[in-house]
Amino acid sequence: MAQVSARRRAYEIIEPGIKRDRLALWFERASILIILASVAGAVSSTVPGLDPDELEGLWLGELVCGLFFLLEYAARLWTAAEHPVFGGANGRGLIAYVTSPLMLLDAAGLVPLFLLALRPQAQGAMLIFQVLRFFRLARYSxxxxxxxxxxxxxxxxxxxxxxxxxxxxxxxxxxxxxxxxxxxxxxxxxxxxxxxxxxxxxxxxxxxxxxxxxxxxxxxxxxxxxxxxxxxxxxxxxxxxxxxxxxxxxxxxxxxxxxARVPAFTGLDGAALAELVSLLRARKFPPNTIIIRKGDEGDSMYFIASGEVEVVLPHQSVALQEGDFFGEVAVLGRVKRMATVIARRTSELLVLDAADVVKFMEQNPRVEAVLRAAMTARQKIQEDEPA
Amino acid sequence: MAQVSARRRAYEIIEPGIKRDRLALWFERASILIILASVAGAVSSTVPGLDPDELEGLWLGELVCGLFFLLEYAARLWTAAEHPVFGGANGRGLIAYVTSPLMLLDAAGLVPLFLLALRPQAQGAMLIFQVLRFFRLARYSxxxxxxxxxxxxxxxxxxxxxxxxxxxxxxxxxxxxxxxxxxxxxxxxxxxxxxxxxxxxxxxxxxxxxxxxxxxxxxxxxxxxxxxxxxxxxxxxxxxxxxxxxxxxxxxxxxxxxxARVPAFTGLDGAALAELVSLLRARKFPPNTIIIRKGDEGDSMYFIASGEVEVVLPHQSVALQEGDFFGEVAVLGRVKRMATVIARRTSELLVLDAADVVKFMEQNPRVEAVLRAAMTARQKIQEDEPA
Amino acid sequence: MAQVSARRRAYEIIEPGIKRDRLALWFERASILIILASVAGAVSSTVPGLDPDELEGLWLGELVCGLFFLLEYAARLWTAAEHPVFGGANGRGLIAYVTSPLMLLDAAGLVPLFLLALRPQAQGAMLIFQVLRFFRLARYSxxxxxxxxxxxxxxxxxxxxxxxxxxxxxxxxxxxxxxxxxxxxxxxxxxxxxxxxxxxxxxxxxxxxxxxxxxxxxxxxxxxxxxxxxxxxxxxxxxxxxxxxxxxxxxxxxxxxxxARVPAFTGLDGAALAELVSLLRARKFPPNTIIIRKGDEGDSMYFIASGEVEVVLPHQSVALQEGDFFGEVAVLGRVKRMATVIARRTSELLVLDAADVVKFMEQNPRVEAVLRAAMTARQKIQEDEPA
Amino acid sequence: MAQVSARRRAYEIIEPGIKRDRLALWFERASILIILASVAGAVSSTVPGLDPDELEGLWLGELVCGLFFLLEYAARLWTAAEHPVFGGANGRGLIAYVTSPLMLLDAAGLVPLFLLALRPQAQGAMLIFQVLRFFRLARYSxxxxxxxxxxxxxxxxxxxxxxxxxxxxxxxxxxxxxxxxxxxxxxxxxxxxxxxxxxxxxxxxxxxxxxxxxxxxxxxxxxxxxxxxxxxxxxxxxxxxxxxxxxxxxxxxxxxxxxARVPAFTGLDGAALAELVSLLRARKFPPNTIIIRKGDEGDSMYFIASGEVEVVLPHQSVALQEGDFFGEVAVLGRVKRMATVIARRTSELLVLDAADVVKFMEQNPRVEAVLRAAMTARQKIQEDEPA
Incomplete structure (x- = not known):
């Protein structure tokens, strides 16, 4: 049981997009860095007139990257049974997994390691396989x-x-x-x-x-x-x-x-939902970036799909969470932005343009009611603030 | 009677797209190959420093290709009466046929054969007519x-x-x-x-x-x-x-x-049909290629216009034929793909994106009923499977 | 009265697009030809090593073209009163006319004539004004x-x-x-x-x-x-x-x-008419060109805005005039083209794609009735033909 | 009180787009000119072989521009409290203002002034900071x-x-x-x-x-x-x-x-308004330019968002103001333009294409009524005119 659990944990770490916890993200970044370092090393090795120390360093770097790729490849084989497509311990699944494009690319990335050991003079072939590693990035993009x-x-x-x-x-x-x-x-x-x-x-x-x-x-x-x-x-x-x-x-x-995570949209029927989704654009904001500035034109409103934002009012700050929305006051009231909004954590927002807000509300009175209620409440908060 | 039948058969073989049987396809491929070989030969003949044997070979190749084109041209003239546009045995139809762009191009392709016999020194003119044969491919594309x-x-x-x-x-x-x-x-x-x-x-x-x-x-x-x-x-x-x-x-x-071949869409009125067609994209899959993979995002569903696919379940496989559809479970239930689907024969599929599935169903309740019924039945099959 | 009538007639001839009769068209073509000849002459005059005869010819050509442009300019001034924008014999209208872009360009085209007489050595300036005449074509395009x-x-x-x-x-x-x-x-x-x-x-x-x-x-x-x-x-x-x-x-x-000239569309309300127009594409066919070929796919239908076409049936030919339509049999019946159609005179046709035919009919039952009635009648004609 | 008022006035002048009065526009133009002159001076200073007088002139010009930018920067700091985003006299707002992109760019533009005084030999660095000033134009575009x-x-x-x-x-x-x-x-x-x-x-x-x-x-x-x-x-x-x-x-x-400034559109609900706005294109006409010419095709109609236009009739002229519209006679009656219309002052017009006029009226009968009433009244004016 513990065995299975360890394999599952390893799978979650080395396969991107399964579970986005700290270790998996750290492994993804390290992996990308090692791929780039490996390709950069191969590119550098072609520069003429390197001194022996530099060549030694490149040789060592290649060895370290190669061993990392070897370990990673072994880990992928071990965790193959956890893979939703190729899982099931029978041999056919494993063969399909090993011959899938990304795994073939991983295997090709191991060739330089063996060439280094067996035919160090085959520099052309080695270079080709080293540079091919760049396309391992396809796993992450x-x-x-x-x-x-x-x-x-x-x-x-x-x-x-x-x-x-x-x-x-x-x-x-x-x-x-x-x-x-x-x-x-x-x-x-x-x-x-x-x-x-x-x-x-x-x-x-x-x-x-x-x-x-x-x-x-x-x-x-x-x-x-x-x-x-x-x-x-x-x-x-x-x-x-x-x-x-x-x-x-x-x-x-x-x-x-x-x-699906925004309460204002629950109860929408399929067609309205599909239309809404085609109107929305997703934007990601890093922590502590300004999303809207006080005084700007109110050209769109925002729904928080994940993360946390802070609305900066003169005498207080209001935190908004996943599922909340903001920016509707300026859009519906056709006024300038009344407060600056800042992303506190990495936040995924869904942006709806002013034109689409108006059209969509017209066709979906329930959404309009929700937005107008929120707008009234918020305008009241600002009026109640000590000037 | 036998005479007419032979002419009709010849017409079906040499005219692409009339009847896609084995002999017609074989003739089409051979024809394309001979066109490409003929052009490649002409291009090669300009390379300086060819030895006499190579020149002899090119000369022979040109002769063979030229004779093939001559025979094909004669066959086209013979079968002209079968042509739906130019048919009818009167002379005006034949003249219209001979002066149609493709037939003129065919005739131009015969010129090198006569130049070879009459004025072998006119190499420039010969080259032009040889290279023009490339555009005979227009018949097949x-x-x-x-x-x-x-x-x-x-x-x-x-x-x-x-x-x-x-x-x-x-x-x-x-x-x-x-x-x-x-x-x-x-x-x-x-x-x-x-x-x-x-x-x-x-x-x-x-x-x-x-x-x-x-x-x-x-x-x-x-x-x-x-x-x-x-x-x-x-x-x-x-x-x-x-x-x-x-x-x-x-x-x-x-x-x-x-x-028209998909039963789920019978009974749709003209406007709905026209809208549906504008939403669909046709894709062709060669035999034994994976169409969807277990575990992928469910971003579209598929209707089989021709061919046969196999849904690979853990303990059994289900074959789907022309007129069937699949992929609706992941789209409607917003879950990941639950099974891998493989094309068994060359299959033409009509792909409908998830967004369009939802919108279209909303406006055509009968289609929604068909899809939801199929989805429920299929989910039951999977639940009934021994784990 | 005769004076006014002559001026009006001159205006119709020299101003393109007012009245497209034989003389106006002939003048338009001659004008375009003289513009092109004038520019070509200027371009040729820069080629070094021309012999005196050739220079003499170019000089004469320039003189002839220049005089033509001078006469044309005078005629435009004379007929200014007929111009719908600048007409009205008061001076302000004439000044506005003379300073309109096209008239300024015409005036610039007269400069070489005066340079030829006064400063024949100013070849650079002369060349610039000669080449600028090319943009006189803007009047015709x-x-x-x-x-x-x-x-x-x-x-x-x-x-x-x-x-x-x-x-x-x-x-x-x-x-x-x-x-x-x-x-x-x-x-x-x-x-x-x-x-x-x-x-x-x-x-x-x-x-x-x-x-x-x-x-x-x-x-x-x-x-x-x-x-x-x-x-x-x-x-x-x-x-x-x-x-x-x-x-x-x-x-x-x-x-x-x-x-507006097609009877099938009379009675359509404004919105339907606007939608229809946005669906149509206009195409012009020269005399004796094939519009559709028997046996082709029926991918669109045609309305005759002007001109005359001939439907070629096995034993007779049917002429269709302005306001008629054709091609609906193949589109509505989803069959291949049943007859070849040829433009007899220069014909302007409005093309409606198959997809749009189906959609548009659905929303406008009267149009559907007109098209289906015509289709039935035509299919009957073909069946009644002796085989 | 007077102090605050002076600061407010200064803010309105130096910040573009707040109040478009004469002084603000004059300041904007001067500012753009000085930016361009400053960059042009820097570019010129790299030309080899300048004589001492020219170098002196460039040095002086740089000094003048630099001092202007210094004064402007100081003025911006002084008026920061008037800024809707960064206003509020607390230090945090000022720091945010000083580190905003445009203010950083302004600060960078001051570096040459100090280099001129302290390290005149650092010509490379000086050039970079001088050229960067070009991007100060971002404030105005x-x-x-x-x-x-x-x-x-x-x-x-x-x-x-x-x-x-x-x-x-x-x-x-x-x-x-x-x-x-x-x-x-x-x-x-x-x-x-x-x-x-x-x-x-x-x-x-x-x-x-x-x-x-x-x-x-x-x-x-x-x-x-x-x-x-x-x-x-x-x-x-x-x-x-x-x-x-x-x-x-x-x-x-x-x-x-x-x-919102056009009376014909008051009373439109949100969806209709949003659709209308997406159909309109805004165009700006300088004073005394022709907007439509008598005799042209009637391909669009115009609403006056600001400014004044003059409709030139044979025996009189009619002035139209903000909120009026024109051009509907030719569009609705499908006739050629009946009068020339000229912009008298700088005018912002909203253009609606003929196709969209027809479609939009169909769906909004009240707008149709307004337009048709105006059209009838105007046609009557023209008929009543002495011929």
């Missing part, structure tokens, strides 16, 4: 996963855009080969050679190491550049649009969870 | 057609943007000619010569082979670059926006067809 | 006017973005001056000199004639480039977004006018 | 504050995009180091050195001072460029989208305040 999803979702238009782009490159390289391969046999001596010029040109990098020199070549280049500008914007637009949409989708899930 | 439609739809704003761009180029070239044609007579000796610099600059390629050297020239260049950055973004924005809109439109048609 | 409106509408965010950009340039130039003015006294010898490098870098042109050579300079350049990429995208985004919005607004007005 | 808010709001996706970008740079630099560090030991001798090439390439600047020279290097560069084009567009898209959204939000607040 869902950014790379998002990009992966966008590529999957949008593969059809991306293929289309890619085909157009490839056709443009092919036409550009062939045209330039025919026009200038006699006068510039080095740069445009074959279509594959001209292809380098074509790519450098259409993505608008334009190094200038290969340029047209004949009048026809320059004219043709003009059209290729315009074509590149226009058609290479297509994949960019597809991915940027998809990325923004994917992020909005992810935010929706997160905000949905936070709205 | 609607990408190029989409770009064509965007250019047609948006010709008015494109003309406007083009006029602005041309004006900017003209001003840039004239200004630079006046400022620097004395100090750089080669680069800025005339307005047409300065126009090359202007294009290279405004599209932000900036080779650096022609640059301003006087103070006034540099100042003028600064304004030209800012103007180029801003005004050459207009055609890019127009085409990118139009392309994304065109793709969304195309997706709508495809999804509309797939929604 | 509302493109430049649109850009002007966007700049007016969005001046506030543009100022903001410009201030940010200027700050970035200032920091970049100052930083680079401090870092490299000792090692590269020519390129970074003063902040104004370094500013040229800063602009070339932040707009991503990157000529490469001035580059950092110290390690600190390269590091600093990296941050400047990233800053430039991000913050110089702001004015681009503002103008592109504003331009697209302005174009959509302009389209709305045009489409509103065309919808 | 909320642009920089907007960018700050966007960075705060979108820090999560920006971090994600930054991580992806950093990964791409790392892979690019490592790959190129491995491929070309033997053949180009200067440019690619270490990963940090190769990183400079990587940044210059992925942001598409492409100076051309470091380029690949091997075939593998060129191939690798092609993929790096495409990756850079796509993934470095992500932060750009995030910031541009966020910036546009932030500006729209700010506009909402401003317009909300202006709508």
């Amino acid at each position: 869902p950014a790379l996963a998002t990009v992966g999803r966008v590529l999957t979702n949008e593969w059809r238009p991306l293929m289309a855009a890619g085909l157009i782009g490839l056709g443009l490159l092919l036409v550009a390289a062939t045209g330039m080969y025919l026009i200038e391969h006699d006068v510039q046999p080095t740069s445009f001596g074959s279509i594959p050679a001209a292809m380098y010029w074509a790519v450098v040109t259409v993505v608008t990098v334009g190094y200038g190491d290969v340029v047209p020199i004949t009048a026809w070549g320059k004219l043709f280049t003009g059209f290729v550049m315009l074509g590149g500008l226009i058609f290479f914007a297509l994949p960019v637009a597809i991915i940027a649009t998809g990325f923004l949409a994917e992020i909005r989708r992810r935010d929706f899930i997160v905000n949905y969870g936070m709205v | 609607p990408a190029l057609a989409t770009v064509g439609r965007v250019l047609t739809n948006e010709w008015r704003p494109l003309m406007a943007a083009g006029l602005i761009g041309l004006g900017l180029l003209l001003v840039a070239a004239t200004g630079m000619y006046l400022i620097e044609h004395d100090v750089q007579p080669t680069s800025f000796g005339s307005i047409p010569a300065a126009m090359y610099w202007a294009v290279v600059t405004v599209v932000t390629v900036g080779y650096g082979d022609v640059v301003p050297i006087t103070a006034w020239g540099k100042l003028f260049t600064g304004f030209v670059m800012l103007g180029g950055l801003i005004f050459f973004a207009l055609p890019v924005a127009i085409i990118a926006t139009g392309f994304l809109a065109e793709i969304r439109r195309r997706d709508f048609i495809v999804n509309y067809g797939m929604v | 509302p493109a430049l006017a649109t850009v002007g409106r966007v700049l007016t509408n969005e001046w506030r965010p543009l100022m903001a973005a410009g201030l940010i950009g200027l700050g970035l340039l200032l920091v970049a130039a100052t930083g680079m001056y401090l870092i490299e003015h000792d090692v590269q006294p020519t390129s970074f010898g003063s902040i104004p000199a370094a500013m040229y490098w800063a602009v070339v870098t932040v707009v991503t042109v990157g000529y490469g004639d001035v580059v950092p050579i110290t390690a600190w300079g390269k590091l600093f350049t990296g941050f400047v480039m990233l800053g430039g990429l991000i913050f110089f995208a702001l004015p681009v985004a503002i103008i592109a977004t504003g331009f697209l919005a302005e174009i959509r607004r302009r389209d709305f007005i045009v489409n509103y006018g065309m919808v | 909320p642009a920089l504050a907007t960018v700050g808010r966007v960075l705060t709001n979108e820090w999560r996706p920006l971090m994600a995009a930054g991580l992806i970008g950093l990964g791409l740079l790392l892979v690019a630099a490592t790959g190129m180091y491995l491929i070309e560090h033997d053949v180009q030991p200067t440019s690619f001798g270490s990963i940090p050195a190769a990183m400079y090439w990587a940044v210059v390439t992925v942001v598409t600047v492409g100076y051309g001072d470091v380029v690949p020279i091997t075939a593998w290097g060129k191939l690798f560069t092609g993929f790096v460029m495409l990756g850079g084009l796509i993934f470095f567009a992500l932060p750009v898209a995030i910031i541009a989208t966020g910036f546009l959204a932030e500006i729209r939000r700010r506009d909402f607040i401003v317009n909300y305040g202006m709508v």
Whole structure:
């Protein structure tokens, strides 16, 4: 029983996002730091003219990082049974776990340790595996996963855009080969050679190491550049649009969870809740930062999803907790902010713009009643204060 | 009768998208491969210093590809009567067919074969026709057609943007000619010569082979670059926006067809159906890929438009077929995924985001009833499982 | 009376968009051609090494174009009284007319004629005024006017973005001056000199004639480039977004006018009409172009705002006129196109996407009744045809 | 009492946006001018070869600007008690005020004055503090504050995009180091050195001072460029989208305040008011500019939030004041503009597009009644005019 409990505790510590207690957060920060240190060490090791002491230091650093990664990998294997997806002690689950992308990346990060022991002269391979460790950060940031999803979702238009782009490159390289391969046999001596010029040109990098020199070549280049500008914007637009949409989708899930903690919104039906969530933006404030300043325009109101804030009144301070809200006086009364509000602890707030407050209340009278009641009570507190 | 049937069969095989049986798919893949091989051969033939054996090989490859294209062209002519647009055996239909863009492109692809026989020394012309074959891929990808439609739809704003761009180029070239044609007579000796610099600059390629050297020239260049950055973004924005809109439109048609196969949606009126389709995204999964993982966030639910998936429960597996749906438990119950789901065959799924599920159900109680009934039944299955 | 009538007729001919009869169109085309010829002549005159005959030709061309512009200017003055804005024979109206942007541009276009006579050696000034004539095209294309409106509408965010950009340039130039003015006294010898490098870098042109050579300079350049990429995208985004919005607004007005000619839409109330117009896209088809092909997907339906189209059935052809519609059979019946439709004359069509057809009909039962009645009648025609 | 009143008056003058009277506006303009002059002086002082007189002039100018800034800073400290946020004479408020970003920037702007007196040889430090003064303009333009808010709001996706970008740079630099560090030991001798090439390439600047020279290097560069084009567009898209959204939000607040001054809209409930505000665009017209021209298309109507306009009829002129509206005749009657309207004083107008006028009236019959009544009255005025 104690055995199981220790394994569970280890799992909670090394797997990010399971339990956000002090030890787990400390382990996450240490892990990120060691990853960055390991990559920085690998990058530094390529600088020429390091003296033996520095090389020794890098070698030691690599050893320490490598051993840490080895221990972490072992711990992940040990705690695999706690994993909700791959758990269940049968072999198939373990194999699936070991071959999952993040675990493969972890395994690749161990290769330098063995190369150090067995083939220290294979510096190229070692460098590649060391630098790959950077992508271990994917475990702590869902950014790379998002990009992966966008590529999957949008593969059809991306293929289309890619085909157009490839056709443009092919036409550009062939045209330039025919026009200038006699006068510039080095740069445009074959279509594959001209292809380098074509790519450098259409993505608008334009190094200038290969340029047209004949009048026809320059004219043709003009059209290729315009074509590149226009058609290479297509994949960019597809991915940027998809990325923004994917992020909005992810935010929706997160905000949905936070709205449930705000009493003012209990009793809302599903459609109203879904609409509300799409209107809210989540913002995180570090401790002791000013959220709103007295005298500013009242352009939004705030709901506290977690943390604690302090409303600074002239003669007293009021603390607000998870589930409370503030900023409604300025929004509903169309006046300037009447008090400064400061985050006391790390606080996650849900922000609702003034325009949306008004619209949403109109459709949900119960919410309006709650907000107006709070506003009246608060205005009374301020009036009662000794001037 | 047998004659007609053979012609029909041939038509189904060589025309993509009519009947997606094994032979048609095989022919499509072979065709794409031969197109790519033919273009690759043409590109390779320009590399200097090939030995006679390699040249012989390329020559033979070109012959084989050319003969394949010739046979394919003949087959298309033979099966023209089966074509829904150009069919009907009268001559006018055939002429319209032969002069349609794709058939003209096919004909152009045959030119190298004749050049090989008649004028083998005309290598430039041959290369052009060989490379043009790349665009035969348009038959198998609607990408190029989409770009064509965007250019047609948006010709008015494109003309406007083009006029602005041309004006900017003209001003840039004239200004630079006046400022620097004395100090750089080669680069800025005339307005047409300065126009090359202007294009290279405004599209932000900036080779650096022609640059301003006087103070006034540099100042003028600064304004030209800012103007180029801003005004050459207009055609890019127009085409990118139009392309994304065109793709969304195309997706709508495809999804509309797939929604009809899902029993949960029968009985929806036209407006609800149209709204639903605009909310759905289609995704295709290859066999044996994981669709959702146990333990992930429940951010969407899935409807099976075609194919088969397997829900992996601890002690059993449940197969779901075309028309079924899954993933509603996590979305409606706001819990994590309770089981991993794997695509068993190539499956087309319609994905509905959590936010849209909630909103849509609110407005269509019948759909809500169907989903909630399924959810209750499935939760019961899991509870009844031996632990 | 005859005098007034002649003046009115002249006004209709030289002012575009008043009356689109044969003479007015012919004058518009001739005018555009002469403008382009005049600019092309000016551009050509800068090419070095022209022989006396060619110079004579260009000189003659300039004289002819100049005289044409002079006559046109005189005609505009004469017909000013017909102008709806500046009309009314009092002097104030005429002064306002002469100082309106387009008339000032016309006047500027007359300067070369006088320079030719008085100061033929002032070639620089002459060239500037000749090239400025290009912008006379603004009279025939509302493109430049649109850009002007966007700049007016969005001046506030543009100022903001410009201030940010200027700050970035200032920091970049100052930083680079401090870092490299000792090692590269020519390129970074003063902040104004370094500013040229800063602009070339932040707009991503990157000529490469001035580059950092110290390690600190390269590091600093990296941050400047990233800053430039991000913050110089702001004015681009503002103008592109504003331009697209302005174009959509302009389209709305045009489409509103065309919808009024379609009988199926009479009786729609204001809100439904406004919604419909925002759903429609206008497309223009030249004579004898194919609008829809038999066998294609039915992704939209068409309303004829002007012109004439022909529906090609196997044994007959049906002509449709202004106010008719077609393409509804495939959209409503969810089948492939049953006939090819060809534009017989230049035709302006209003396109309604399949998704929008379904949604709009749902909310406007009368429109649905009209469309379904037409569909039934047409399907019957086809069934009655001899097979 | 007089003391307090003087302090209050000083506060109103030096703090922008409190009271927009003549003296405050004059002070604001002078302040902006002195900031720009001060920065221009600093920039000029770096130009080599200035003669003693010019240096003397710059030195004097710096002294004058510096003393102005010193006086202004003192005035701000004196009037701190009037500040709505930091007011209240206790020390904590003053410390918070002095350490607020704008006041710190003001303090930094005083450093050159002391350097001039104490260490005139520290020219580098002096230049930095002089150039920093540019950002004092932030007090008069909320642009920089907007960018700050966007960075705060979108820090999560920006971090994600930054991580992806950093990964791409790392892979690019490592790959190129491995491929070309033997053949180009200067440019690619270490990963940090190769990183400079990587940044210059992925942001598409492409100076051309470091380029690949091997075939593998060129191939690798092609993929790096495409990756850079796509993934470095992500932060750009995030910031541009966020910036546009932030500006729209700010506009909402401003317009909300202006709508309250238009009598036609009194009595609208909250939801209708919020919808109306989101439809309106605010535009500012300088005195004596034409707002609409007789004979133009009627694409929008106007409400006067402040200022005065003149409607020019053939035989009279009508002045309209704050709260009036115009342009509804052409929009509702679908005719061309019947009169030219000119701004007589600086006027803030709220513009409502034709499409939105129609939709909004449909849903708010009271507004429709007001507009139609005005339209009928105005058409009658024109008919009654002597022809």
